[in-house]
Amino acid sequence: MAKELRTLTVEDIRALEIGAAILGTGGGGNPYIGRLRTEQLLKAGRTLSVLPLEALDDDDLVAGVGGIGAPVVGIEKIERGDECLQAMRAVERATGRQAAAVISCEIGGANSMEPMITGAQAGLPVVDGDGMGRAFPELQMCTFFIYGLKPAPAAIADEKDNSVVFTGTQDMFWLERLSRATAVDMGATAGYALPPMRGEFVRRVAVPGTVTQAIDLGYAVLLARRKKRNPVEAILKACDGVLLFEGKIVDVNRRLARGFAVGRATLHGLGADAGATLAIDLQNENLIAIRDGTPIATVPDLICMVDLESGQPITTEVLRYGLRVAVLGLPCHPLLSAPEALAVIGPRAFGYDLEYRPLRGSRG
Amino acid sequence: MLRIGIDVGGTNTDAVVMDGTRVVEWVKMNNSADITAGITAALHQLLRQAGVEATQIGAVMIGTTQFTNAVVQRRDLAPVAALRLCLPAAQSLPPMVDWPEDLREAVGNCWFLAHGGYEFDGREIAPLDEAELRGIAGQIRDRGIDAVAISAVFSPINREMEQRAADILGNELPGAQITLSEEIGRVGLLERENAAILNACLRPLGARVVDAFTRALAGAGIEAPLYLTQNDGTLMAADYAKRFPVLTFASGPTNSMRGAAFLSGLQEALVVDIGGTTTDVGALHHGFPREAGAAIEVGGVRTNFRMPDVLSIGLGGGSLVQDGATLTVGPQSVGYKLVEEGLVFGGQTLTATDVAVAAGMAEIGDAEKVRELDASLVTRTLAAISSMVEVACDRMLLTPEPVPVLVVGGGSILVGDKIGVLSATRPPYFPVANAVGAAIAQISGEIDRVYALAELPREQALADAKRQATERAVEAGAVADSVEIVEVEEVPLAYLPSNATRIRVKAVGDLARG
Numbered sequence: 018m019a020k021e022l023r024t025l026t027v028e029d030i031r032a033l034e035i036g037a038a039i040l041g042t043g044g045g046g047n048p049y050i051g052r053l054r055t056e057q058l059l060k061a062g063r064t065l066s067v068l069p070l071e072a073l074d075d076d077d078l079v080a081g082v083g084g085i086g087a088p089v090v091g092i093e094k095i096e097r098g099d100e101c102l103q104a105m106r107a108v109e110r111a112t113g114r115q116a117a118a119v120i121s122c123e124i125g126g127a128n129s130m131e132p133m134i135t136g137a138q139a140g141l142p143v144v145d146g147d148g149m150g151r152a153f154p155e156l157q158m159c160t161f162f163i164y165g166l167k168p169a170p171a172a173i174a175d176e177k178d179n180s181v182v183f184t185g186t187q188d189m190f191w192l193e194r195l196s197r198a199t200a201v202d203m204g205a206t207a208g209y210a211l212p213p214m215r216g217e218f219v220r221r222v223a224v225p226g227t228v229t230q231a232i233d234l235g236y237a238v239l240l241a242r243r244k245k246r247n248p249v250e251a252i253l254k255a256c257d258g259v260l261l262f263e264g265k266i267v268d269v270n271r272r273l274a275r276g277f278a279v280g281r282a283t284l285h286g287l288g289a290d291a292g293a294t295l296a297i298d299l300q301n302e303n304l305i306a307i308r309d310g311t312p313i314a315t316v317p318d319l320i321c322m323v324d325l326e327s328g329q330p331i332t333t334e335v336l337r338y339g340l341r342v343a344v345l346g347l348p349c350h351p352l353l354s355a356p357e358a359l360a361v362i363g364p365r366a367f368g369y370d371l372e373y374r375p376l377r378g379s380r381g
Numbered sequence: 382m383l384r385i386g387i388d389v390g391g392t393n394t395d396a397v398v399m400d401g402t403r404v405v406e407w408v409k410m411n412n413s414a415d416i417t418a419g420i421t422a423a424l425h426q427l428l429r430q431a432g433v434e435a436t437q438i439g440a441v442m443i444g445t446t447q448f449t450n451a452v453v454q455r456r457d458l459a460p461v462a463a464l465r466l467c468l469p470a471a472q473s474l475p476p477m478v479d480w481p482e483d484l485r486e487a488v489g490n491c492w493f494l495a496h497g498g499y500e501f502d503g504r505e506i507a508p509l510d511e512a513e514l515r516g517i518a519g520q521i522r523d524r525g526i527d528a529v530a531i532s533a534v535f536s537p538i539n540r541e542m543e544q545r546a547a548d549i550l551g552n553e554l555p556g557a558q559i560t561l562s563e564e565i566g567r568v569g570l571l572e573r574e575n576a577a578i579l580n581a582c583l584r585p586l587g588a589r590v591v592d593a594f595t596r597a598l599a600g601a602g603i604e605a606p607l608y609l610t611q612n613d614g615t616l617m618a619a620d621y622a623k624r625f626p627v628l629t630f631a632s633g634p635t636n637s638m639r640g641a642a643f644l645s646g647l648q649e650a651l652v653v654d655i656g657g658t659t660t661d662v663g664a665l666h667h668g669f670p671r672e673a674g675a676a677i678e679v680g681g682v683r684t685n686f687r688m689p690d691v692l693s694i695g696l697g698g699g700s701l702v703q704d705g706a707t708l709t710v711g712p713q714s715v716g717y718k719l720v721e722e723g724l725v726f727g728g729q730t731l732t733a734t735d736v737a738v739a740a741g742m743a744e745i746g747d748a749e750k751v752r753e754l755d756a757s758l759v760t761r762t763l764a765a766i767s768s769m770v771e772v773a774c775d776r777m778l779l780t781p782e783p784v785p786v787l788v789v790g791g792g793s794i795l796v797g798d799k800i801g802v803l804s805a806t807r808p809p810y811f812p813v814a815n816a817v818g819a820a821i822a823q824i825s826g827e828i829d830r831v832y833a834l835a836e837l838p839r840e841q842a843l844a845d846a847k848r849q850a851t852e853r854a855v856e857a858g859a860v861a862d863s864v865e866i867v868e869v870e871e872v873p874l875a876y877l878p879s880n881a882t883r884i885r886v887k888a889v890g891d892l893a894r895g
Contacts (some may be wrong), residue, residue, distance in 0.1 A: 050571075054473045054474060057478065059474065089500070089568070089883070090501045092569045093534055093535050093569060093570045094470050094498070094500065094501070094506070094534050094535065094570070095470065095471040095474050095534075096470070096473050099473070176470040177507075179467055204500040204501065205501055206470070208748070267781055305687060338778065338780060338781075339775065339776050340776075
């Protein structure tokens with residue numbers, strides 16, 4: 018597989034930081050700390066390579082890894098650095114089989130970086146794809162589980178050499194619940210590794226090409242800034258997205274429910290959208306966009322907000338009155354909109370009495 | 382009590398003398414190479430103009446950009462030993478990891494990681510290891526470093542470990558100047574640690590600058606206590622400023638905004654400070670500048686300590702007006718060369734000031750030289766300027782309710798009495814609003830901690846935070862009876878049990894009369 022590998026540079030990682038935050042659709046945590054950690058590994062001479070999804074052999078074992086905890090803790094208690102690697106090693110010991118590649122379960126936000134770090138440390142390539150194509154609040158919401166990955170054995174590890182292997186869990190919801198509780202006990206910054214997946218399975222169920230997509234989106238923003246071009250247009254050119262709305266945030270109503278930041282942002286239109294109102298319902302991520310009372314985009318399609326002038330992704334935490342933003346809609350991959358996926362990540366799974374209506378991309 | 386407020390800027394030193402709430406007299410003087418002599422000269426002239434004796438002055442407040450400039454220009458910075466209590470966590474990113482290379486080298490790039498730090502719920506990540514810290518102290522001594530910055534994971538929820546480490550290092554390194562991160566920053570390890578390291582490297586300069594200010598006062602015969610203004614618009618006593626020079630960052634825009642608030646009597650307003658090249662727009666809330674929520678870079682270093690939320694746009698008195706396919710004003714500016722290059726000064730460059738003069742909004746230079754300017758150009762330029770300021774103001778508003786706009790600074794002639802739907806006014810003494818802001822500054826104390834509300838009821842947690850903020854204000858020099866709580870912010874933390882909530886409280890009080 019070596020000839021198909023693409024080696025990533027520090028610049029690529031900086032682009033990934035921005036693109037992953039765009040795909041975070043408001044959530045997923047800030048990739049800043051992860052970007053710095055990845056850069057440290059590159060500076061120390063480690064190699065970071067990305068493998069196209071289709072280059073996986075049927076019998077290659079792929080480890081899904083990521084961080085689990087609370088984003089606000091992550092900015093204070095920074096990782097020892099090898100939490101995910103230790104979790105992956107724990108799964109390898111439990112199964113007696115070694116991973117040949119790693120993959121992100123969640124390309125949106127901070128967990129875009131963890132597989133990069135683990136891959137660089139273990140000398141394994143990172144698969145160009147992920148389990149969400151965006152960010153979601155919980156583990157069971159990734160395509161790997163939706164399409165049948167058995168939830169055990171999975172592992173979670175911390176910086177104190179504690180690792181916990183879940184050798185049996187009833188289903189992916191129990192894995193999420195138990196690993197979340199363990200992560201909190203570990204101090205809310207832990208690394209997890211999912212059960213090993215066969216290459217054939219990953220090729221079929223991973224959202225393809227999302228590492229490259231995130232890097233391309235990031236470069237579009239960086240280049241537009243450098244050339245003083247419109248970054249929103251640049252983002253749209255770099256993806257199959259549509260401009261849903263341009264407006265100013267006039268109200269942010271946010272509260273905490275079941276451990277999530279839940280609320281609604283209201284925007285008044287600018288330019289071509291003057292006179293119209295857009296409401297965005299959020300639960301950590303932006304889930305539903307409603308224009309003048311009519312839903313125009315729903316989860317699992319991506320609803321991304323970026324600063325109108327800088328193209329900087331706007332996360333749920335920094336939403337505030339007065340921000341001028343472009344709201345972009347990116348159609349989700351068909352893997353996310355199939356009936357079995359919508360049961361887990363469709364509007365109804367998030368408590369909305371609403372059917373999923375696919376967003377039409379600029380090319381679709 | 383008469384008070385003197387001074388703003389020591391890059392090119393000018395502004396000074397005002399105030400009697401209670403009244404501005405008695407003001408001066409604006411060019412800086413000289415010798416800062417001490419320059420301030421002394423300004424003070425002499427100010428006292429003479431005001432007809433006031435030096436002995437009548439009760440306090441002197443100085444706002445200065447010298448520490449910001451030292452970092453930006455990488456000069457006068459002391460070598461620092463940075464110690465982080467975190468192991469086994471946080472070793473993936475060393476201290477100063479995201480600093481510009483030249484600045485990291487300028488402070489010696491010396492750091493140590495040791496066991497310690499806290500979890501979000503207050504548990505220890507690892508116990509403090511005294512032997513380990515004594516070993517580190519030995520290495521610091523061997524390298525001849527006197528400035529130390531200590532950080533610990535989650536020190537904002539418990540200061541004890543940083544304090545104990547400081548005691549251990551202090552015993553081993555008599556004479557070392559130790560900065561604790563929890564004294565300066567808030568949650569966010571790298572940013573708080575950065576602020577602590579910057580503070581440590583500025584302390585020797587802090588001592589020299591404060592001593593120079595003290596001598597300048599003595600030179601003018603003033604024996605009143607000296608204060609420096611902080612980035613949040615409040616004061617610190619001279620001795621405190623020597624320990625925390627980093628807290629003066631961004632005090633310039635803060636002082637203008639506070640001065641504008643005071644001179645206008647408004648507590649809730651936007652302040653537009655128009656200079657020669659840029660315009661700073663900030664928001665006043667309860668009479669104080671609203672603070673920025675996100676990380677702010679100083680000299681290329683991310684910090685998260687108290688900074689005003691200021692939006693800068695490329696518009697000023699010297700902004701170039703270019704009428705191509707579309708008409709643009711700025712961001713290019715002739716800057717300080719306005720008096721040579723602007724049309725009204727006989728130059729060849731069309732600037733925003735020229736248009737304002739042509740429109741009859743200002744009397745600067747020779748109005749005859751812009752009499753032939755195209756009327757449509759003038760109208761369109763003023764519309765463009767107005768639109769730029771309006772958009773900037775709109776971005777700084779936090780609610781849809783209109784608030785008044787206060788315009789200060791030398792370039793304030795560029796705007797009329799309306800900014801969009803908002804009404805704009807120029808308060809009296811608007812050219813020296815910054816020095817006035819320094820003169821009227823109060824004393825503050827702040828606390829930013831995470832409380833587990835499942836264990837400690839919310840009312841008790843709030844009371845505890847308010848008590849600690851008040852204690853900090855009094856410690857910094859406020860009259861205990863006058864201290865008021867001006868800001869309370871509660872942020873519930875996602876994903877965490879026990880209702881973990883971050884509570885931030887700021888207390889402000891009147892300056893004790895020295």
